[in-house]
Amino acid sequence: MRFVDKDLLSVQEARILMENAGEARKVLAGFEQERLDRIVVHMAQAAAKHARELAVMSCEETEYGNWQDKYRKNRYICEYLPEKLKTMRFVGIISEDREEKMMKVGVPLGIIAALTPSANPVSTAIYQALIAVKSGNAIVFAPHERAAKTTGRALDILMEAAAEAGLPDGALSCLGTVTRQGTEELIGHPAVSLVIGTGVPEMTEAAKAAGKPFIYGGTVGSPAFIERTADIPRAVKAIVASRNFDYGIVPAAEQYIVADSCIAGEAKREFERNGAYFMSRDEEKQLIGLLCPENGSQDPELVGKPARELARRAGFSVPDTVKVLVSEQKYISDRNPYARALLCPVLVYYIENDWVHACEKCIELLANESHGHTLVIHSKDEEVIRQFALKKPVARMLVNTPAVFGSMGVTTNLFPAMTLGSITAGVGITSDSVSPMNLIYVRNVGYGVREIEDRMVEDAEQRTGRADAAVLNTTRQTAVPEGRDDSLDDELERAMKKLLEWMAEEE
16 A cells, blocks of 8 residues: 655645645736626625535534534625625725825735634635635635535535636635645745634644734633623623524633622623523532643533533533533632633633723733633723723724624624634734735825925925025025926925025024
């Protein structure tokens, strides 16, 4: 039997895909926005027909989350995103101000290398493929090994539809032989203009080492503050629904609850009414021993599992109605495993005396694990909301809405994104809800609307008053005899000479 070196095969494939993407990029450069839009619509329609199949396939391959919620995410991206993008321009003239005589031209970055996660492989791949094509870029995907078949299937559907609609061969492709070496070859290739690596923390160091602009999503674990003026039943219902969605694997999902002390008791009762189970100390120890054995790293086989299954595996039982498990904690420390990101329907419950202390607690939590991804506040006090908005080191703050659905633009007017940047210092280049705007650069065009001498007169008026400006103005008016057509350089030289003489006199 002949031995095949899978790593070498993956590296070679990555190089070929990049060469093909480079050729496709040249063709894409001639595509107008309207042509790209037709391709995007055709791709989205094709993916929508397979949204359920891909959701089921994702759950079966990765064993993460539940197919029903993945199906909802897939449909949202295939149906809502194209509608949102329909009237938006990212290629060619994207805006024009005739009165100010200015124009902005959108220019694709070139080739995007995209690392898709195992937790949300389909919705992420579809989303990034659509926004790349919308913005005129070629994109090459490196799937997570745990979701390679599902991601490959999703991209096969998209590639077939894109080819039918006229996308050049190589503009959308996927690494078929998936290894770490092949992925590193992909992101480090000289042709790559940008790397997207949200939801793949194990590749963060390699992406940084590649020396490319890098969109990074940070790790999960969003704090949610329930302030004393909040609509508590509504806030709690939102938090439980969000944390239980796809069994807790969406990056923006709440993990930490900070409750104002004067309403903490009421909030706890509401949580229990909505399917939250507050664990005893013994149960907490059993669960964390299951989730984070020995060295504290989370067991990947327990990611995206329902609360009842987590409890059963940990050795205790909960009612069938339980949706999330809750641990009540007082402090944050490196030794407390519950202060770490947990990709499952587990909440950590803190109580603080007032919004000032809650503010400090949220900052600790953001710095500790979430890398400034998302923060939620439930409050009717606009001043408190504004103080949180001004002080929190976070990419997005959501108000009175579930974190998962608010961050994706379902319940907010944020861009409907499945790729969310964070603000981890020295890693990512953006904190945006990533859109086609992040995949282009803008060429600014400005028409001449005044002469250089006019600007000098204005500057002189501001610096020394109208009397001195008049001297310069007189010089400008008399320097060129009537009928003479000297060059702009000559006029500028004389004006500058006079100005320097005036400055010397002032000194």
